[in-house]
Structure formats: C-alpha cells, structure tokens
Amino acid sequence: MIIVEQLSKTYAPEQAPALDQVSLSIPDGAIYGILGRSGAGKSTLLRCLNLLERPSSGRILLDGKDLTALSDIELRQQRQRIGMIFQGFNLLHSRNVFDNIAVPLEIARVTKTQRYSRVRELLDLVGLSDKAQAFPSQLSGGQKQRVGIARALAARPAYLLSDEATSALDPETTHSILELLRDINRQLGLTIVLITHELDVVKSICDHAASLAHGRLVEAGPIAQLLANPDSILGRSLLPGYSTPLGNDTRTLELSFFDNLLATPVLNELVVQQGVEVNLLASGVESIGGRRVGRLRVAFWQSGDELKLTRVVAFLKQRGVRVERS
Amino acid sequence: MNRVIDWNEIFQLVLNATGETLYMVVLAGFFTLLIGLPLGVLLFISRSGGLYPMPRLNKGLGGLVNLGRSLPFVVMLIALIPLTRLVVGTTLGSTAAVVPITIGAFPFFARIVENALDEVDKGRIEAILAMGGDIWHVIFKVLLPEALPALLAGITLTLVMLIGFSSMAGVIGGGGLGDLAIRYGYQRFNNQVMVATVVVLVILVQSVQSLGDRLVRSLAHRR
Numbered sequence: 117m118i119i120v121e122q123l124s125k126t127y128a129p130e131q132a133p134a135l136d137q138v139s140l141s142i143p144d145g146a147i148y149g150i151l152g153r154s155g156a157g158k159s160t161l162l163r164c165l166n167l168l169e170r171p172s173s174g175r176i177l178l179d180g181k182d183l184t185a186l187s188d189i190e191l192r193q194q195r196q197r198i199g200m201i202f203q204g205f206n207l208l209h210s211r212n213v214f215d216n217i218a219v220p221l222e223i224a225r226v227t228k229t230q231r232y233s234r235v236r237e238l239l240d241l242v243g244l245s246d247k248a249q250a251f252p253s254q255l256s257g258g259q260k261q262r263v264g265i266a267r268a269l270a271a272r273p274a275y276l277l278s279d280e281a282t283s284a285l286d287p288e289t290t291h292s293i294l295e296l297l298r299d300i301n302r303q304l305g306l307t308i309v310l311i312t313h314e315l316d317v318v319k320s321i322c323d324h325a326a327s328l329a330h331g332r333l334v335e336a337g338p339i340a341q342l343l344a345n346p347d348s349i350l351g352r353s354l355l356p357g358y359s360t361p362l363g364n365d366t367r368t369l370e371l372s373f374f375d376n377l378l379a380t381p382v383l384n385e386l387v388v389q390q391g392v393e394v395n396l397l398a399s400g401v402e403s404i405g406g407r408r409v410g411r412l413r414v415a416f417w418q419s420g421d422e423l424k425l426t427r428v429v430a431f432l433k434q435r436g437v438r439v440e441r442s
Numbered sequence: 443m444n445r446v447i448d449w450n451e452i453f454q455l456v457l458n459a460t461g462e463t464l465y466m467v468v469l470a471g472f473f474t475l476l477i478g479l480p481l482g483v484l485l486f487i488s489r490s491g492g493l494y495p496m497p498r499l500n501k502g503l504g505g506l507v508n509l510g511r512s513l514p515f516v517v518m519l520i521a522l523i524p525l526t527r528l529v530v531g532t533t534l535g536s537t538a539a540v541v542p543i544t545i546g547a548f549p550f551f552a553r554i555v556e557n558a559l560d561e562v563d564k565g566r567i568e569a570i571l572a573m574g575g576d577i578w579h580v581i582f583k584v585l586l587p588e589a590l591p592a593l594l595a596g597i598t599l600t601l602v603m604l605i606g607f608s609s610m611a612g613v614i615g616g617g618g619l620g621d622l623a624i625r626y627g628y629q630r631f632n633n634q635v636m637v638a639t640v641v642v643l644v645i646l647v648q649s650v651q652s653l654g655d656r657l658v659r660s661l662a663h664r665r
Contacts, residue, residue: 166572188576195574206569209665210587219583220573253665271573 118142123174136331149322157331158311199268203280207252214248220271238266258289278310339405356400372438373410393417462617466608470543478548482555510549539616554596598654
C-alpha cells in the first residue's frame, strides 16, 4: 500500500508549485490511473513515489515506511521493490535484450546462474524469447516496452510505476502492452500506478483513478464509485461519450446504466408508468474499470400535457440510473 | 655543411625517431587516459544538478583544466621543467618529455570525457537509479558503456594530438620525428629526411585515425 500525504513540490519559489498538497492512497493489487493534462504535475507525482524527485514537503509511505526519511542505502533497497517503465523506454543501448533485463538483478547481486534462469523466465513472460541477443535499436517500440517491463519486473517488485508507458506507441501496440500490464497485475498481484493523458488507458485497465489539475488533486477513488457518483467530473469523463455536447435542449437527458441495470427495461417502465414518449438519440455500451456501462442520450415528450422532466429525472434516479441534464 | 647521406642511414634515423615518438605517445597516452578519464567522470558527476553535486570542487577542477588548456604547449614544455625533474629525475630525453606531454593532454581529454558523458540520455541514468542503483552502478553500467563510441572517438582525437605534442619534444631533447625534421630537414637542409619524416608522420596519424574510426563504427553498428 502506498500512501501519499500532503505532498508538495516547488521547483522555484516564484513559480506555482508543481504539486500542491496532494494526498492519495493506493491499495495493494490496484491498477491506479492518474490522469491529467501535460503540466498538471502527474509526472512529478509519479517520480516522487520512488523519490526520483524529492518532494518539498509531505510524506510517501510505502507499506508504512516513510520514503522521505530513509537513508540512501535504505532508499535504494526500497527502490528495488518498485519497478518503473518509461515513455522513452530508457534501455541501455550498449547491452542486448538479455543483459538489459539482467541489470536490476546485477544491482541486487543475484548470482549469474540465477540471473540466467530469471531472465529466461521474464523473456518468456513478455513474449520475447527469440530476441534475447538483439540490441534495442533492432526492436520496434512495442518490443522495447516489453523489454522495459521485463526489466522492471526482474527483481520481483511489489509495485510498478508506469510513466506514460504507452504514449509513444501506436493504438494496436498500446492495446497489447496494456493487456500485458493487466495480466501481470492479475498473475503476480503487482500493484500498478500509471500516469497517462489518455482516458482510454484508464478505461481499459484501471480499477482506481485520480485526476490532477495545476498540481492539485481534483478527484480520486475506485472507478466504480466515480462512475456511480453523478457529481464526479472524472466519472463523467470516463463514461462512453459523444462528440456533440448536450447543448441547452431541455428535453434531452444523458442516462448511464450500470451492470445489471442494463438488462432491466427501465425506459419501458418510464413510458408505461409516466406516460412520456422517448426518442433515443445515441447510445453505447462499454466496459470500464471492470463494470459494464451503457450511456444513452434520450429526448422526451409528453402527449397533451407539458413535460414534467423533474418527475422523469426522479424516477430514473430512484431506479439507479445516473442522470445528466443540460 | 650539406653532407650527402645514403638511404640506409636515413632509414636508421627515421626508424629511431619513430621509435622515440611511439614511446612518448604510448606512454603519455596511457597516463593521459589514466588521469583524464576519472577526472572527466568527476567533472561530470560533480556539476551542480549532477549525480553527485560538488559545485566547489567542480569549479576548482574546471578552472585547473582550463588553465592547462590555455597554455601553448611549447611554453608548457619549458615551464614544467622543474616538475619534470621532480617526477622522473631528469629534464632531458624522451622519458622526460612524457611528463609535459601528459600534462598538456589530460585536461583536453578530461573535457572530451565530460562532454561524451553529457551526451548520454538522462533517462537511462534515471532508470538505473529507479531500480536501486548507486552512483557506481550509474558510472559503470550506464555512463561509460553508453558513451563508449564517443569516448573512443575522443581517444583517437587525443592520440593524434599527442603525436603533434611529441614533435615538439626536441626542445628538451626528447627526440622523435619532429626533432628529426627540425635538425636534419630544417637546420641541415636535408630534404630526403624531411620527406621521410613527413611520410611517416602522415602514415602514423592516418593509421591511428582509421583504426579509431573502425572501432567506433563497429560499436555503433550494433547499437
């Protein structure tokens, strides 16, 4: 478990802080996505988690140990428990794939025979057994990131930090790298903290999310909760979306259905019980953070009478539908 | 007097002088590497904002290095005579020349090393630190191996410069090809010796350069 307490980072006194009193807790086994635009401070936050960046104030508790209070030697020991992968891969070009993956093992003083079998294992895990002797310059971006992941896992860390690991990759490769990360999370029980500016990354693999803006934490929590909370901006941005905004059409609502509700004829009940007419404008179903979510854009009429939209909204909310109006 | 000397004699003269030049270059080259490489690493890591910031030491070393590089070599050759006597016990001969040649060359090489290390991608250094590596891991697993092609190119450059320096060693009786060219080619108007010296020097420099280039290429090839 990683607990971040009141973390602030200021680079220069005349500048706005890169991080401003950020507090988070990252449960074991989670895939925790931190979202934000470039310059929001997410990279600084991630780099504080293994103290590549020293915070100006605040604490980082790794399984109860305050990283900021450790000696150099203790810190290096803790860092061996935290793997890290990078947007630019950061592989050593003077070494082939095999020897790149072996670096953390050399640092941890693992014997040569043990190194050999561990690296073989990892090559197998990331599907690069045939590339052991290749040099990084001979690999594609996706292959390089697989080597990066194998290297990060070599010393059997409990945590994996991912610094925009898929941002330099094409969509298909991104997908396969994310799959790999999810498999690792499930198989090894590894806690993954990733930062990204891509909502799709969070949607497809994360079960927890946080958003940062101007160095401040905006929202954080399990994705299931964020989605269910109608006030959550982050939750809303994660929902299946449409490119055109709702506008100020007062007849139109945006409705989100979760999990079992998807198989319940809620709209039909609404028509029958409330006597309203509906027109479906757009809809989509996605799987987000392990939940199935359907989102509809619906316009309402009421024959004869004036439309009582508040009653419609109340009915839907009572049935567990997340409702947004213009 | 312009005595005609035969080719056999010229061959002997040039052979001896080449031996002296090689002796000075190899020995001075060895000490230049020995001092310049660690100094370059130290200059790089002690920068403010560097891996192991020691701003004062960095400034001091940087100042010394600049001082060493600002003196013309001929002046240094003379000015360092007392130091030479202290180190090797004599102020004359090829061995004595190694001292000023080394001192003239290592500051230059240290700067080359520093710049070569600066070209290494900072992300790779960070990756090693993130996996729990210390400064020695960074130096021996990242900085030196990753900068190796640039370092080899720098060593080549330095060796060529050492050949140049060694040609001035005649001033303190160091001998070598430069000395031969001055004594026979210039002072005795012996064009045969002059030409032979030039040919050997050109071959020497070309061989060092192409050997260095080939090494750099063979390394860059697989990276």
